[in-house]
Amino acid sequence: MKLQEIPEKLRRLRSDYGLKVLLHPEVVRNYLLHEKEKTEKPVVMSSVPWAIEIEMTNRCNLACTQCFRSKGLKPYRLGDMDPANYRQILDQFPSAALIVLNGFGEPMMYPHFFDIVEYTHKARPWAKIGIYTNGMLIDDEKARKMMDCGLTEVSISIDAARPETYRKVRRGGKLDVLHENIRRLIRIKRETKARFPHVGVNFVMVNDNEGELVPFIEQAREMGVDYVNCISMATWDWGFGNRRFEASYRAELTAARKRLDELGMACKSFPGDSFGWADPRRTFDCNFFWGENFRVTYDGNITLGCCTPFAETFTYGNLLDQPFSEIWNNDLFRRNREMAKRGEPPVSACASCDAFCKRFFTAPQIGTG
Numbered sequence: 001m002k003l004q005e006i007p008e009k010l011r012r013l014r015s016d017y018g019l020k021v022l023l024h025p026e027v028v029r030n031y032l033l034h035e036k037e038k039t040e041k042p043v044v045m046s047s048v049p050w051a052i053e054i055e056m057t058n059r060c061n062l063a064c065t066q067c068f069r070s071k072g073l074k075p076y077r078l079g080d081m082d083p084a085n086y087r088q089i090l091d092q093f094p095s096a097a098l099i100v101l102n103g104f105g106e107p108m109m110y111p112h113f114f115d116i117v118e119y120t121h122k123a124r125p126w127a128k129i130g131i132y133t134n135g136m137l138i139d140d141e142k143a144r145k146m147m148d149c150g151l152t153e154v155s156i157s158i159d160a161a162r163p164e165t166y167r168k169v170r171r172g173g174k175l176d177v178l179h180e181n182i183r184r185l186i187r188i189k190r191e192t193k194a195r196f197p198h199v200g201v202n203f204v205m206v207n208d209n210e211g212e213l214v215p216f217i218e219q220a221r222e223m224g225v226d227y228v229n230c231i232s233m234a235t236w237d238w239g240f241g242n243r244r245f246e247a248s249y250r251a252e253l254t255a256a257r258k259r260l261d262e263l264g265m266a267c268k269s270f271p272g273d274s275f276g277w278a279d280p281r282r283t284f285d286c287n288f289f290w291g292e293n294f295r296v297t298y299d300g301n302i303t304l305g306c307c308t309p310f311a312e313t314f315t316y317g318n319l320l321d322q323p324f325s326e327i328w329n330n331d332l333f334r335r336n337r338e339m340a341k342r343g344e345p346p347v348s349a350c351a352s353c354d355a356f357c358k359r360f361f362t363a364p365q366i367g368t369g
Protein backbone atom coordinates (compact mmCIF):
# COMPACT_ATOMS: atom_id res chain seq x y z
CA MET A 1 0.00 0.00 0.00
CA LYS A 2 1.36 3.45 -0.92
CA LEU A 3 1.70 6.10 1.82
CA GLN A 4 -0.56 8.58 0.02
CA GLU A 5 -3.34 5.95 -0.18
CA ILE A 6 -3.57 5.59 3.62
CA PRO A 7 -5.95 8.54 4.41
CA GLU A 8 -8.45 7.37 1.75
CA LYS A 9 -8.19 3.74 2.95
CA LEU A 10 -8.83 4.87 6.55
CA ARG A 11 -11.79 7.00 5.48
CA ARG A 12 -13.33 4.03 3.65
CA LEU A 13 -12.55 1.69 6.53
CA ARG A 14 -14.34 4.02 8.95
CA SER A 15 -17.39 4.42 6.74
CA ASP A 16 -17.64 0.69 5.93
CA TYR A 17 -16.71 -0.98 9.20
CA GLY A 18 -16.87 1.81 11.80
CA LEU A 19 -13.28 0.82 12.72
CA LYS A 20 -14.53 -2.26 14.65
CA VAL A 21 -12.12 -4.29 12.61
CA LEU A 22 -9.19 -2.61 14.38
CA LEU A 23 -10.19 -4.47 17.57
CA HIS A 24 -9.20 -7.71 15.88
CA PRO A 25 -5.43 -7.66 15.43
CA GLU A 26 -5.30 -11.05 13.68
CA VAL A 27 -7.73 -9.83 10.99
CA VAL A 28 -5.66 -6.68 10.46
CA ARG A 29 -2.39 -8.65 10.43
CA ASN A 30 -3.76 -11.02 7.81
CA TYR A 31 -5.10 -8.11 5.73
CA LEU A 32 -1.71 -6.36 5.68
CA LEU A 33 0.15 -9.60 4.92
CA HIS A 34 -2.33 -10.42 2.17
CA GLU A 35 -1.84 -7.00 0.55
CA LYS A 36 1.95 -7.55 0.72
CA GLU A 37 1.72 -11.03 -0.77
CA LYS A 38 -0.46 -9.79 -3.62
CA THR A 39 2.46 -7.55 -4.57
CA GLU A 40 5.25 -10.06 -3.95
CA LYS A 41 3.33 -13.01 -5.41
CA PRO A 42 4.81 -16.02 -3.62
CA VAL A 43 3.97 -19.47 -5.00
CA VAL A 44 3.06 -20.64 -1.49
CA MET A 45 0.81 -18.23 0.39
CA SER A 46 1.01 -17.52 4.14
CA SER A 47 -1.97 -15.15 4.31
CA VAL A 48 -5.55 -16.10 3.46
CA PRO A 49 -8.05 -14.07 1.37
CA TRP A 50 -9.52 -11.24 3.40
CA ALA A 51 -12.43 -10.77 0.98
CA ILE A 52 -14.56 -13.76 0.03
CA GLU A 53 -17.63 -14.21 -2.13
CA ILE A 54 -19.85 -17.11 -1.11
CA GLU A 55 -22.69 -18.05 -3.44
CA MET A 56 -26.05 -18.56 -1.70
CA THR A 57 -27.74 -19.82 -4.84
CA ASN A 58 -27.08 -19.95 -8.56
CA ARG A 59 -30.78 -19.82 -9.36
CA CYS A 60 -32.07 -16.57 -10.82
CA ASN A 61 -35.31 -14.83 -11.78
CA LEU A 62 -33.73 -12.91 -14.71
CA ALA A 63 -31.65 -13.84 -17.75
CA CYS A 64 -29.36 -10.87 -18.44
CA THR A 65 -27.60 -10.81 -21.78
CA GLN A 66 -24.12 -10.16 -20.35
CA CYS A 67 -24.30 -12.81 -17.63
CA PHE A 68 -22.33 -16.04 -17.84
CA ARG A 69 -25.29 -18.04 -16.65
CA SER A 70 -27.30 -16.95 -19.73
CA LYS A 71 -24.64 -18.20 -22.11
CA GLY A 72 -25.46 -21.89 -21.97
CA LEU A 73 -21.72 -22.54 -21.71
CA LYS A 74 -21.87 -26.04 -20.37
CA PRO A 75 -24.58 -27.71 -18.40
CA TYR A 76 -24.22 -26.73 -14.77
CA ARG A 77 -26.33 -27.76 -11.82
CA LEU A 78 -28.62 -25.28 -10.10
CA GLY A 79 -28.79 -25.29 -6.34
CA ASP A 80 -28.81 -23.51 -2.99
CA MET A 81 -26.25 -23.36 -0.21
CA ASP A 82 -27.11 -25.68 2.66
CA PRO A 83 -26.99 -23.50 5.84
CA ALA A 84 -24.98 -26.18 7.70
CA ASN A 85 -22.46 -26.21 4.84
CA TYR A 86 -22.30 -22.42 4.97
CA ARG A 87 -21.33 -22.54 8.64
CA GLN A 88 -18.66 -25.13 7.83
CA ILE A 89 -17.30 -22.93 5.01
CA LEU A 90 -17.33 -19.67 6.98
CA ASP A 91 -15.50 -21.35 9.88
CA GLN A 92 -12.57 -21.84 7.55
CA PHE A 93 -12.17 -18.06 7.06
CA PRO A 94 -11.76 -16.61 10.54
CA SER A 95 -9.92 -13.55 9.16
CA ALA A 96 -12.46 -12.59 6.51
CA ALA A 97 -13.20 -8.88 6.67
CA LEU A 98 -15.42 -8.60 3.60
CA ILE A 99 -18.01 -11.29 2.90
CA VAL A 100 -20.12 -11.02 -0.26
CA LEU A 101 -23.16 -13.30 -0.21
CA ASN A 102 -23.80 -13.88 -3.88
CA GLY A 103 -22.31 -15.55 -6.90
CA PHE A 104 -24.00 -16.32 -10.19
CA GLY A 105 -27.58 -16.21 -9.08
CA GLU A 106 -30.01 -13.93 -7.28
CA PRO A 107 -29.40 -13.86 -3.50
CA MET A 108 -32.95 -12.58 -2.80
CA MET A 109 -34.27 -15.92 -4.09
CA TYR A 110 -32.40 -17.79 -1.39
CA PRO A 111 -34.87 -18.79 1.35
CA HIS A 112 -32.36 -18.60 4.24
CA PHE A 113 -30.84 -15.29 3.19
CA PHE A 114 -31.57 -13.24 6.34
CA ASP A 115 -30.69 -16.16 8.68
CA ILE A 116 -27.31 -16.37 6.94
CA VAL A 117 -26.72 -12.61 7.24
CA GLU A 118 -27.60 -12.72 10.93
CA TYR A 119 -25.36 -15.73 11.52
CA THR A 120 -22.47 -14.11 9.65
CA HIS A 121 -22.84 -10.84 11.51
CA LYS A 122 -22.78 -12.63 14.88
CA ALA A 123 -19.84 -14.81 13.88
CA ARG A 124 -17.81 -11.95 12.32
CA PRO A 125 -19.08 -8.71 13.93
CA TRP A 126 -16.20 -6.76 12.41
CA ALA A 127 -16.86 -7.87 8.84
CA LYS A 128 -18.44 -5.93 6.05
CA ILE A 129 -21.25 -8.05 4.55
CA GLY A 130 -22.42 -7.16 1.07
CA ILE A 131 -24.58 -8.37 -1.78
CA TYR A 132 -25.13 -7.69 -5.44
CA THR A 133 -28.78 -8.13 -6.30
CA ASN A 134 -31.02 -7.47 -9.28
CA GLY A 135 -33.39 -5.79 -6.81
CA MET A 136 -36.60 -7.07 -8.42
CA LEU A 137 -37.56 -8.99 -5.25
CA ILE A 138 -36.84 -6.29 -2.65
CA ASP A 139 -40.41 -5.75 -1.44
CA ASP A 140 -41.47 -3.86 1.70
CA GLU A 141 -40.85 -6.85 4.00
CA LYS A 142 -37.37 -7.59 2.65
CA ALA A 143 -36.44 -3.90 2.66
CA ARG A 144 -37.36 -3.63 6.36
CA LYS A 145 -35.42 -6.79 7.19
CA MET A 146 -32.36 -5.30 5.50
CA MET A 147 -32.14 -2.44 8.00
CA ASP A 148 -29.33 -2.83 10.49
CA CYS A 149 -29.45 -6.64 10.18
CA GLY A 150 -25.71 -6.85 9.64
CA LEU A 151 -25.80 -6.20 5.91
CA THR A 152 -23.42 -3.30 5.22
CA GLU A 153 -23.78 -2.92 1.48
CA VAL A 154 -26.52 -3.62 -1.08
CA SER A 155 -25.43 -3.04 -4.69
CA ILE A 156 -28.39 -3.14 -7.06
CA SER A 157 -27.75 -3.97 -10.71
CA ILE A 158 -29.60 -1.81 -13.23
CA ASP A 159 -27.42 -1.39 -16.36
CA ALA A 160 -29.81 1.05 -18.04
CA ALA A 161 -31.54 4.43 -17.87
CA ARG A 162 -34.34 3.69 -20.35
CA PRO A 163 -37.04 1.05 -19.73
CA GLU A 164 -36.57 -0.39 -23.27
CA THR A 165 -32.85 -0.86 -22.69
CA TYR A 166 -33.41 -2.37 -19.28
CA ARG A 167 -35.89 -4.88 -20.76
CA LYS A 168 -33.40 -5.80 -23.47
CA VAL A 169 -30.38 -6.22 -21.19
CA ARG A 170 -31.97 -7.51 -17.98
CA ARG A 171 -34.43 -9.91 -19.54
CA GLY A 172 -37.42 -10.63 -17.32
CA GLY A 173 -37.19 -7.43 -15.24
CA LYS A 174 -39.11 -4.14 -15.31
CA LEU A 175 -37.37 -0.82 -14.70
CA ASP A 176 -40.35 0.97 -13.14
CA VAL A 177 -40.80 -1.83 -10.57
CA LEU A 178 -37.08 -1.78 -9.81
CA HIS A 179 -36.97 2.00 -9.37
CA GLU A 180 -39.94 1.81 -7.02
CA ASN A 181 -38.19 -0.96 -5.01
CA ILE A 182 -35.08 1.20 -4.68
CA ARG A 183 -37.04 4.30 -3.67
CA ARG A 184 -38.94 2.31 -1.03
CA LEU A 185 -35.69 0.80 0.33
CA ILE A 186 -34.19 4.27 0.73
CA ARG A 187 -37.39 5.68 2.21
CA ILE A 188 -37.45 2.90 4.84
CA LYS A 189 -33.78 3.47 5.62
CA ARG A 190 -34.45 7.15 6.24
CA GLU A 191 -37.61 6.50 8.29
CA THR A 192 -35.91 3.94 10.51
CA LYS A 193 -32.70 6.02 10.71
CA ALA A 194 -30.72 2.87 9.97
CA ARG A 195 -26.99 3.40 9.47
CA PHE A 196 -26.67 0.33 7.23
CA PRO A 197 -26.88 -0.92 4.57
CA HIS A 198 -25.26 1.52 2.19
CA VAL A 199 -27.27 1.31 -1.01
CA GLY A 200 -25.62 1.52 -4.42
CA VAL A 201 -26.50 0.88 -8.06
CA ASN A 202 -24.48 -0.91 -10.74
CA PHE A 203 -24.09 -0.26 -14.43
CA VAL A 204 -22.26 -2.87 -16.54
CA MET A 205 -21.30 -1.20 -19.82
CA VAL A 206 -22.54 -3.16 -22.84
CA ASN A 207 -23.33 -2.05 -26.40
CA ASP A 208 -27.05 -1.88 -25.78
CA ASN A 209 -26.73 0.74 -23.04
CA GLU A 210 -24.31 3.05 -24.85
CA GLY A 211 -24.99 6.70 -23.94
CA GLU A 212 -27.04 5.84 -20.83
CA LEU A 213 -24.39 6.03 -18.12
CA VAL A 214 -24.77 9.76 -17.43
CA PRO A 215 -28.62 9.63 -17.26
CA PHE A 216 -28.24 6.53 -15.05
CA ILE A 217 -26.02 8.52 -12.65
CA GLU A 218 -28.57 11.34 -12.61
CA GLN A 219 -31.40 8.90 -11.82
CA ALA A 220 -29.28 7.35 -9.06
CA ARG A 221 -28.78 10.80 -7.57
CA GLU A 222 -32.48 11.57 -7.78
CA MET A 223 -33.35 8.28 -6.02
CA GLY A 224 -30.88 9.14 -3.24
CA VAL A 225 -28.54 6.12 -3.41
CA ASP A 226 -25.20 6.26 -1.60
CA TYR A 227 -22.92 5.27 -4.48
CA VAL A 228 -22.70 3.96 -8.04
CA ASN A 229 -20.56 1.21 -9.55
CA CYS A 230 -19.51 1.60 -13.20
CA ILE A 231 -18.32 -1.78 -14.46
CA SER A 232 -16.72 -2.86 -17.72
CA MET A 233 -18.16 -6.03 -19.19
CA ALA A 234 -15.90 -9.04 -18.84
CA THR A 235 -16.00 -11.22 -21.93
CA TRP A 236 -13.25 -13.87 -22.02
CA ASP A 237 -13.65 -16.59 -24.63
CA TRP A 238 -17.34 -17.17 -24.26
CA GLY A 239 -18.62 -15.43 -27.31
CA PHE A 240 -20.17 -12.26 -25.92
CA GLY A 241 -21.38 -10.20 -28.85
CA ASN A 242 -22.38 -7.18 -26.84
CA ARG A 243 -18.89 -5.94 -26.05
CA ARG A 244 -17.98 -2.29 -26.51
CA PHE A 245 -14.80 -0.92 -28.00
CA GLU A 246 -12.34 1.08 -25.98
CA ALA A 247 -13.17 4.43 -27.65
CA SER A 248 -16.81 4.04 -26.60
CA TYR A 249 -15.75 3.26 -23.03
CA ARG A 250 -13.40 6.18 -22.81
CA ALA A 251 -15.84 8.78 -24.17
CA GLU A 252 -18.67 7.72 -21.92
CA LEU A 253 -16.50 7.31 -18.84
CA THR A 254 -15.03 10.79 -19.26
CA ALA A 255 -18.54 12.26 -19.32
CA ALA A 256 -19.57 10.07 -16.38
CA ARG A 257 -16.59 11.13 -14.24
CA LYS A 258 -17.43 14.79 -14.91
CA ARG A 259 -21.09 14.29 -13.95
CA LEU A 260 -20.19 12.31 -10.81
CA ASP A 261 -17.91 15.17 -9.71
CA GLU A 262 -20.57 17.81 -10.47
CA LEU A 263 -23.15 15.89 -8.44
CA GLY A 264 -20.68 14.98 -5.67
CA MET A 265 -21.64 11.31 -6.00
CA ALA A 266 -19.53 8.49 -4.60
CA CYS A 267 -18.32 5.90 -7.09
CA LYS A 268 -16.94 2.67 -5.66
CA SER A 269 -15.87 1.06 -8.89
CA PHE A 270 -14.77 2.65 -12.12
CA PRO A 271 -13.22 0.83 -15.11
CA GLY A 272 -9.55 1.56 -15.38
CA ASP A 273 -9.14 2.50 -11.70
CA SER A 274 -8.29 -0.99 -10.54
CA PHE A 275 -7.16 -2.93 -13.58
CA GLY A 276 -6.00 -0.37 -16.12
CA TRP A 277 -6.87 -0.46 -19.77
CA ALA A 278 -6.27 -3.46 -21.97
CA ASP A 279 -2.87 -2.85 -23.49
CA PRO A 280 -0.97 -5.29 -25.69
CA ARG A 281 2.31 -4.15 -24.11
CA ARG A 282 1.11 -4.73 -20.58
CA THR A 283 2.78 -7.55 -18.69
CA PHE A 284 0.57 -10.14 -17.12
CA ASP A 285 -0.48 -8.95 -13.70
CA CYS A 286 -3.51 -10.71 -12.28
CA ASN A 287 -3.99 -11.14 -8.56
CA PHE A 288 -6.77 -13.70 -8.77
CA PHE A 289 -4.31 -16.57 -8.21
CA TRP A 290 -3.29 -14.83 -4.98
CA GLY A 291 -6.82 -14.57 -3.64
CA GLU A 292 -8.34 -11.46 -5.19
CA ASN A 293 -12.02 -12.03 -6.09
CA PHE A 294 -11.89 -15.23 -4.09
CA ARG A 295 -15.04 -17.18 -4.70
CA VAL A 296 -16.88 -20.24 -3.35
CA THR A 297 -19.86 -21.79 -5.16
CA TYR A 298 -23.13 -22.80 -3.46
CA ASP A 299 -21.85 -26.37 -3.26
CA GLY A 300 -18.47 -25.51 -1.73
CA ASN A 301 -16.13 -25.36 -4.74
CA ILE A 302 -13.38 -22.77 -5.07
CA THR A 303 -13.49 -21.35 -8.59
CA LEU A 304 -11.15 -18.77 -10.11
CA GLY A 305 -12.88 -15.50 -9.27
CA CYS A 306 -15.82 -15.12 -11.60
CA CYS A 307 -13.63 -16.11 -14.56
CA THR A 308 -14.45 -19.80 -14.18
CA PRO A 309 -17.88 -19.49 -12.60
CA PHE A 310 -19.08 -23.08 -12.57
CA ALA A 311 -17.47 -25.91 -10.67
CA GLU A 312 -18.43 -28.25 -13.52
CA THR A 313 -15.75 -26.58 -15.67
CA PHE A 314 -13.10 -25.65 -13.10
CA THR A 315 -12.41 -26.04 -9.39
CA TYR A 316 -9.37 -25.77 -7.14
CA GLY A 317 -11.08 -28.09 -4.67
CA ASN A 318 -14.15 -28.42 -2.51
CA LEU A 319 -14.27 -26.95 1.00
CA LEU A 320 -16.77 -29.56 2.13
CA ASP A 321 -14.35 -32.39 1.26
CA GLN A 322 -11.01 -30.81 2.14
CA PRO A 323 -9.89 -28.05 4.50
CA PHE A 324 -9.04 -24.70 2.93
CA SER A 325 -5.48 -24.94 4.29
CA GLU A 326 -4.89 -27.96 2.00
CA ILE A 327 -6.49 -26.41 -1.09
CA TRP A 328 -4.92 -22.95 -0.86
CA ASN A 329 -1.40 -24.16 -1.66
CA ASN A 330 -2.29 -27.37 -3.52
CA ASP A 331 -0.53 -28.47 -6.74
CA LEU A 332 -3.02 -26.71 -9.02
CA PHE A 333 -2.85 -23.37 -7.17
CA ARG A 334 0.96 -23.54 -7.05
CA ARG A 335 1.22 -24.48 -10.74
CA ASN A 336 -1.14 -21.64 -11.70
CA ARG A 337 0.86 -19.13 -9.62
CA GLU A 338 4.12 -20.27 -11.22
CA MET A 339 2.64 -19.92 -14.71
CA ALA A 340 1.20 -16.49 -13.92
CA LYS A 341 4.61 -15.37 -12.65
CA ARG A 342 6.21 -16.56 -15.89
CA GLY A 343 3.61 -14.57 -17.84
CA GLU A 344 1.75 -17.63 -19.18
CA PRO A 345 -2.06 -17.80 -19.03
CA PRO A 346 -2.70 -20.35 -16.29
CA VAL A 347 -6.27 -21.33 -17.24
CA SER A 348 -8.00 -21.21 -20.60
CA ALA A 349 -10.14 -18.17 -19.67
CA CYS A 350 -6.95 -16.11 -19.16
CA ALA A 351 -5.89 -16.69 -22.76
CA SER A 352 -8.69 -14.44 -23.95
CA CYS A 353 -9.15 -12.20 -20.94
CA ASP A 354 -9.49 -8.86 -22.65
CA ALA A 355 -10.44 -7.13 -19.44
CA PHE A 356 -7.10 -7.41 -17.77
CA CYS A 357 -4.36 -8.89 -19.92
CA LYS A 358 -4.96 -8.26 -23.58
CA ARG A 359 -1.53 -9.49 -24.62
CA PHE A 360 -2.96 -12.98 -24.36
CA PHE A 361 -5.74 -12.15 -26.76
CA THR A 362 -3.93 -13.68 -29.70
CA ALA A 363 -1.96 -16.33 -27.80
CA PRO A 364 -2.89 -19.99 -28.18
CA GLN A 365 -5.17 -21.21 -25.44
CA ILE A 366 -3.60 -23.34 -22.77
CA GLY A 367 -5.96 -25.25 -20.53
CA THR A 368 -4.71 -26.59 -17.25
CA GLY A 369 -7.92 -26.72 -15.32
Ligand SMILES: C[S@@+](CC[C@H](N)C(=O)[O-])C[C@H]1O[C@@H](n2cnc3c(N)ncnc32)[C@H](O)[C@@H]1O
Nearest residue numbers: 066067103105106132133134157202204233234
Ligand atom coordinates in the same frame (compact mmCIF):
# COMPACT_ATOMS: atom_id res chain seq x y z
C1 LIG B 1 -23.54 -12.17 -11.52
S1 LIG B 1 -24.53 -10.94 -10.75
C2 LIG B 1 -25.19 -11.80 -9.35
C3 LIG B 1 -26.03 -10.95 -8.43
C4 LIG B 1 -27.35 -10.48 -8.96
N1 LIG B 1 -28.07 -11.46 -9.63
C5 LIG B 1 -27.18 -9.22 -9.81
O1 LIG B 1 -27.52 -9.24 -10.98
O2 LIG B 1 -26.72 -8.24 -9.25
C6 LIG B 1 -23.33 -9.85 -10.01
C7 LIG B 1 -22.92 -8.69 -10.88
O3 LIG B 1 -22.17 -9.19 -11.98
C8 LIG B 1 -22.51 -8.43 -13.11
N2 LIG B 1 -22.15 -9.15 -14.34
C9 LIG B 1 -22.80 -10.14 -14.95
N3 LIG B 1 -22.18 -10.49 -16.09
C10 LIG B 1 -21.08 -9.69 -16.20
C11 LIG B 1 -20.03 -9.54 -17.16
N4 LIG B 1 -19.98 -10.30 -18.25
N5 LIG B 1 -19.10 -8.61 -16.92
C12 LIG B 1 -19.14 -7.82 -15.81
N6 LIG B 1 -20.09 -7.92 -14.87
C13 LIG B 1 -21.06 -8.84 -15.06
C14 LIG B 1 -24.00 -8.25 -12.95
O4 LIG B 1 -24.50 -7.22 -13.79
C15 LIG B 1 -24.10 -7.91 -11.48
O5 LIG B 1 -23.88 -6.53 -11.28
Ligand code: SF4
Nearest residue numbers: 060062064067105134
Ligand atom coordinates in the same frame (compact mmCIF):
# COMPACT_ATOMS: atom_id res chain seq x y z
S1 SF4 C 1 -29.79 -11.09 -12.41
FE1 SF4 C 1 -27.62 -11.36 -11.91
S2 SF4 C 1 -27.27 -13.58 -11.86
FE2 SF4 C 1 -29.28 -13.25 -12.80
S3 SF4 C 1 -28.86 -13.32 -14.98
FE3 SF4 C 1 -28.75 -11.15 -14.32
S4 SF4 C 1 -26.60 -10.76 -13.80
FE4 SF4 C 1 -26.89 -12.98 -13.93
Ligand code: SF4
Nearest residue numbers: 286288307349350353
Ligand atom coordinates in the same frame (compact mmCIF):
# COMPACT_ATOMS: atom_id res chain seq x y z
S1 SF4 D 1 -9.34 -14.66 -16.77
FE1 SF4 D 1 -8.29 -12.69 -16.53
S2 SF4 D 1 -9.01 -11.93 -14.56
FE2 SF4 D 1 -9.51 -14.08 -14.64
S3 SF4 D 1 -7.78 -15.09 -13.66
FE3 SF4 D 1 -7.36 -15.08 -15.82
S4 SF4 D 1 -6.16 -13.25 -16.15
FE4 SF4 D 1 -7.13 -13.04 -14.17
